[in-house]
Amino acid sequence: MVSLNAVLLISFLLFSIGIAGVLIRRNALIILMCVELMLNAANLNFIAFARHNGSVAGQAFALLVMGFAAAEVAVGLALVVALYRRRDTVQVDDINLLKG
Amino acid sequence: MEHFIETIGRNMFAIFGVMALVGGLLMIASKSAIHSVLGFLFAMLNIAGCFLALEAEFLGVAQILVYAGGIVVLFLFVVMLVEVSKKKEGEVFQLQSRYAVAAVAVGAAMFLAVFRKAFFGVASPEALVLRPELAKGLDVAHQNAQAVSRGLFADYLLPFEILSVILLVALVGAVVLAKTERV
Numbered sequence: 001m002v003s004l005n006a007v008l009l010i011s012f013l014l015f016s017i018g019i020a021g022v023l024i025r026r027n028a029l030i031i032l033m034c035v036e037l038m039l040n041a042a043n044l045n046f047i048a049f050a051r052h053n054g055s056v057a058g059q060a061f062a063l064l065v066m067g068f069a070a071a072e073v074a075v076g077l078a079l080v081v082a083l084y085r086r087r088d089t090v091q092v093d094d095i096n097l098l099k100g
Numbered sequence: 101m102e103h104f105i106e107t108i109g110r111n112m113f114a115i116f117g118v119m120a121l122v123g124g125l126l127m128i129a130s131k132s133a134i135h136s137v138l139g140f141l142f143a144m145l146n147i148a149g150c151f152l153a154l155e156a157e158f159l160g161v162a163q164i165l166v167y168a169g170g171i172v173v174l175f176l177f178v179v180m181l182v183e184v185s186k187k188k189e190g191e192v193f194q195l196q197s198r199y200a201v202a203a204v205a206v207g208a209a210m211f212l213a214v215f216r217k218a219f220f221g222v223a224s225p226e227a228l229v230l231r232p233e234l235a236k237g238l239d240v241a242h243q244n245a246q247a248v249s250r251g252l253f254a255d256y257l258l259p260f261e262i263l264s265v266i267l268l269v270a271l272v273g274a275v276v277l278a279k280t281e282r283v
Contacts, residue, residue, distance in 0.1 A: 064256070070166055
């Protein structure tokens, strides 16, 4: 039996790694992967609470979140490819068209 | 020896969790994007292990199928499409926004204070529980996929259908975004 606090700690650390990646990396692809990591940390929380509470809702919604993550990756990668085609870069520092 | 194996079996979640953290750190720390994708893959597989350790067998397998089988391959395709013959990132990290780093540090300190207070408390003994009319003829403790599907299709059918529409929209949107201008 896994204690809830251990799961929450791991999930929190995973989420922090995701946020750190989004803040410090410049490659748009890696930023997308960090967003995925954050979604997975949230999923881990869902499942931990489902396990703790005995409710099936957490697992059902974790499955739904997984589907949303797949949709998000498809759109995000399409955006990256379109961006690369137009600007020839995926570094977020070089994408400053809207900067005044 | 048996004692050793038993200890490992009890602490499966911690082992998988720590390895997932290692994968995440590899992902954000490596210079080459391919290595980042591999770190991401490692993290996802270990999170699937965490799901299994939490007795969510169906979701663990779905995690491996969706992430290792689909999303990581998609990322690898795009990385190889975009990163090949590109010059290396001159500066890998951007730490110029010191306020963001400070905010993250403060948030981490707060969370750690919360965790220090109640570290490793008592855990509930019961596994998944379904409503009696849904659990009819089902060994809930050992048939995870069936239990999740009964809960999903009984109580959460509308979110499930909305998800299917969103996937369709994402499919069409991805094609529209990624296609060339003149077709």
